[in-house]
Amino acid sequence: MKCQNCSVSYQVQEQQVNIRPAGYTVAAHWVVSWTFCASCHQPNISLQATPFDNSDPGKTKLDKTLIYPAHPMTENAPNAVTLDIAKDFNEALAVLPHSAKASAALSRRCLQAILSEQGFKQSNLVKQIDAAQNGVGAVALPSYISEHFDAIRNFGNFSAHPITDITQLQVVPVEPHEAEWSLDILRDLFDHYYVKPALAKKQKAALDAKLTAAGKPPSK
Numbered sequence: 001m002k003c004q005n006c007s008v009s010y011q012v013q014e015q016q017v018n019i020r021p022a023g024y025t026v027a028a029h030w031v032v033s034w035t036f037c038a039s040c041h042q043p044n045i046s047l048q049a050t051p052f053d054n055s056d057p058g059k060t061k062l063d064k065t066l067i068y069p070a071h072p073m074t075e076n077a078p079n080a081v082t083l084d085i086a087k088d089f090n091e092a093l094a095v096l097p098h099s100a101k102a103s104a105a106l107s108r109r110c111l112q113a114i115l116s117e118q119g120f121k122q123s124n125l126v127k128q129i130d131a132a133q134n135g136v137g138a139v140a141l142p143s144y145i146s147e148h149f150d151a152i153r154n155f156g157n158f159s160a161h162p163i164t165d166i167t168q169l170q171v172v173p174v175e176p177h178e179a180e181w182s183l184d185i186l187r188d189l190f191d192h193y194y195v196k197p198a199l200a201k202k203q204k205a206a207l208d209a210k211l212t213a214a215g216k217p218p219s220k
Contacts, residue, residue: 003037003044005069006090007076010038033064040087043068069094080198081190085113089186092179100179107182111152114189145192148185 002009012035020029034045045068075093077086092106108125115128122128133146141149208218 001035001044003040003042004066005037005042005044005094006040006087008037008039012036012038040091070097078190078195080194082113082117082194085110085117088113089183089190092183092186096179096183100174104174104179104182107179107186110186111182111189114186114193118193142192145185145188148181148188152182152185 001012014033014035016031016033018029018031029049031048032045033048034043036043044066046064047067048064077089081089088106088110092103092110095106096103112125112128115125115132118132120128120131122131129149129152132141133149135141204219211218
């Protein structure tokens with residue numbers, strides 16, 4: 001099954017418990033079933049019920065209803081993204097409906113990890129953003145991402161709360177739209193740093209295979 005917390009598929013035996021109201025003589029009852037994801041270790045809990053009015057023998061159990069997580073994961077990070085970064089992004093998505101502050105904190109850690117992987121090793125996130133915008137030590141960012149960085153540096157008042165290795169998950173006040181914008185910027189960075197390079201590498205490998213089959217040297 002696919003985990004509704006992180007969207008990773010996993011195989012596990014479902015556990016169930018029947019709940020029957022005291023004093024009811026009819027066959028009405030609830031079935032609570034749950035599994036624990038092998039990837040994120042979070043539960044997936046569903047509730048299923050039979051109608052209290054069982055006068056119609058043809059009636060069957062009602063459909064299962066997911067009760068946890070309250071907001072199933074409908075998106076996850078691209079496969080090309082580093083696993084730890086992908087997990088932080090997926091969790092930031094999952095907690096957004098419940099806490100913009102928690103989502104933004106995870107997005108900041110995710111952003112810092114991305115920039116660190118790209119060679120920006122400055123002491124805090126604001127300095128990393130500055131270096132990334134200047135194209136120091138890596139390929140220059142497209143203008144649309146660079147412009148977004150001008151906005152994100154002020155989300156949660158980053159300048160007043162420098163994000164270091166120690167404080168990267170610091171929860172500071174943010175507006176809901178700021179947390180959503182942070183996720184949008186991460187999507188752009190995933191595409192720029194991971195998805196497009198992975199696609200280009202795959203296309204080059206396919207081209208080289210055709211050249212080799214034709215007896216020609218691989219592309220440079």
